[in-house]
Amino acid sequence: xxxxxxGMDLDLEWxxxxxxxxxxxxxxxxxxxxxxxAKKQWQAAWLLKAVTCIDLTTLSGxxxxxxxxxLCMKALQPIRHDLLKSMDMHDKGITTAAVCVYPSRxxxxxxSLKAANSSIPVASVATGFPAGQTPLKTRLEEVRLAVEDGAxxxxxxxxxxxxxxxxxxxxxxxxRQFRKACGxxxxxxxxxxxxxxxxxxxxxxxxxxxxxxxxxxxxxxxKESVNATYPVAIVMVRAIRDYYLKTGHKVGFKPAGGIRTAxxxxxxxxxxxxxxxxxxxxxxxxxxxxxxLLGDIERQIYHYVTGRYPAHYELPMA
Ligand SMILES: O=C[C@H](O)COP(=O)(O)O
Numbered sequence: 001x002x003x004x005x006x007g008m009d010l011d012l013e014w015x016x017x018x019x020x021x022x023x024x025x026x027x028x029x030x031x032x033x034x035x036x037x038a039k040k041q042w043q044a045a046w047l048l049k050a051v052t053c054i055d056l057t058t059l060s061g062x063x064x065x066x067x068x069x070x071l072c073m074k075a076l077q078p079i080r081h082d083l084l085k086s087m088d089m090h091d092k093g094i095t096t097a098a099v100c101v102y103p104s105r106x107x108x109x110x111x112s113l114k115a116a117n118s119s120i121p122v123a124s125v126a127t128g129f130p131a132g133q134t135p136l137k138t139r140l141e142e143v144r145l146a147v148e149d150g151a152x153x154x155x156x157x158x159x160x161x162x163x164x165x166x167x168x169x170x171x172x173x174x175x176r177q178f179r180k181a182c183g184x185x186x187x188x189x190x191x192x193x194x195x196x197x198x199x200x201x202x203x204x205x206x207x208x209x210x211x212x213x214x215x216x217x218x219x220x221x222x223k224e225s226v227n228a229t230y231p232v233a234i235v236m237v238r239a240i241r242d243y244y245l246k247t248g249h250k251v252g253f254k255p256a257g258g259i260r261t262a263x264x265x266x267x268x269x270x271x272x273x274x275x276x277x278x279x280x281x282x283x284x285x286x287x288x289x290x291x292x293l294l295g296d297i298e299r300q301i302y303h304y305v306t307g308r309y310p311a312h313y314e315l316p317m318a
Contacts, residue, residue, distance in 0.1 A: 004186075005249045007179065007213030010172040015207055020199035020235055029230035032271045043266065044087060044304040047297050048094060050265040051078050053283050055123055055254065057100040057291045059222065065108040068101055072112040075099045075120055078294055079301060086305040096294070097283035098123045098153055103146040110150035123153035123188070127178060130192070130221035132157040136174060143181040154178075155188045155289075157221060160195045163205045171205070175212035188216035188254055188287075191236070194226030199235045206239035210251050218289060220257035227257025228289075230271065237275040253280065256289025262300040265293060 056075045058067060075096040084090040100123040101109050109122045124146035128134035143154055156178045162171040179187055189209040196202050209217050217236055220227035233255055240251050253276070255268055268288060272280045280286050303309050 003249075005210065005213055005215055005247075005251050007176070008211050008247060010169060010208065010211055012168060015168050015204050018200055018203050018207070020203050022199055025199055025231050025234050028234050032234070032274060033230055033267055035267070035270050035274075044301055046266055046269055047262055047301055047304075048079070048087075048089060049281070050262075050269060050288060051294065051297055052094060052097060053286050053288050054078070054096040054293060055098045055100040055256070055287045055289045056096040056294065057222070057256075057289055058105075059100070059102055059125060059129075059291065063102060063105050065105075068099075068105045068108040069112040071099055071101075072109055072116070072118075072120070074294065076113075076116055076118055079298055083298070083301050083305050087301075095120055097121075097287055100125065100153075100155065100289060102129070103142055103149070103151075106146050106149040106151045121152045121186075122150060123155055124149075124151035125155045125157070125190075125221070127156040129155070129157050129190075130223035132159050132192075133161075136177070140177060140181045143178055147181075147183055147185050151185060153186045153188060154182050155190055155218060157190045157192060158205060158209065160192055163191075163196055163201055168204060168208050172208050172212050175209055175214065179213040186215040187213070188218045188252075189214040190218045190221055190256075192221055192224055193219050193229075193232045193236075194224035199232070202232055202235045203239050206236050207243065210239070210243045210249075214251060216252035216254050216287065218254035218256055218287075220255075222257035222289065222291070224257065228255035228259055230267070233268075233271055234275065237271070241276060250279065250285060252285040252287065254287040254289050256287075259288055259290045260292050260296060262293075262297045265297060 058071050078096050098121040099109050103124050106124045126142045126146050127139040191205045193202050206217050
């Protein structure tokens with residue numbers, strides 16, 4: 001991970017002055033989406049890069065120790081060995097960036113990865129994920145328990161009520177407390193952008209989260225009706241850029257929710273490269289939060305290596 005963002009005193013003047021130009025954001029997002037991602041021969045390498053940035057996620061009511069174990073094994077070997085061998089990448093130790101689970105499943109994931117001698121981090125969602133509508137005391141306790149069980153990354157959700165009512169100092173204070181409860185664990189702050197109403201709120205919530213010491217800002221829980229979209233990402237990465245220019249601290253970015261295709265993964269990489277540069281194109285600074293993306297990436301790599309799709313998957317990437 002990049003050096004921890006220490007945060008700063010809440011700069012309410014900066015936060016209150018922000019106005020986002022919606023038209024400019026939409027135009028820029030359209031440009032990024034329309035980019036030819038990379039020449040065909042480079043696409044497989046880009047897809048492998050995307051794999052190394054995935055927080056491989058299961059966040060279901062029916063999660064059990066066994067499906068969490070399978071998730072961990074997939075995280076350890078996300079792409080079939082024979083496919084990697086054909087690309088001369090079999091000895092590169094390609095894994096996903098982390099696994100991401102509910103707090104009650106952290107111990108299962110830690111056990112599975114430890115048994116496999118792996119140091120892949122376990123991320124836990126916390127603070128009343130996904131809605132965040134539980135008392136502060138229990139949200140804080142949830143963070144502490146997940147860390148105690150071995151999570152080294154905590155994905156907190158912000159209190160949308162505070163953001164929607166413009167209580168930025170209150171939001172800052174809560175996130176500060178989560179930061180403290182995380183201890184040495186890295187903190188990713190989920191804005192749940194689909195519930196923030198305006199781009200201006202998204203920008204303000206991004207700034208406040210970074211000022212309060214977040215190591216990453218993350219778009220969504222995957223449970224809102226609108227999750228990771230490119231326009232919202234433009235707003236968030238520009239907030240990251242502005243925060244960096246002001247403080248010298250690089251905060252990471254994690255789009256999450258509804259990211260399912262290899263093509264989308266490539267667009268996210270392009271967006272990061274064009275908006276923040278190569279320094280943000282590493283698992284330390286960029287994560288894709290996804291439960292169902294890996295399958296499509298593997299199919300596209302299969303196509304790259306064999307020239308055809310597996311029998312159960314006929315649709316080519318656009
Ligand atoms: O934090 C990650 C998201 O919950 C994953 O969302 P997804 O299941 O739509 O990929």
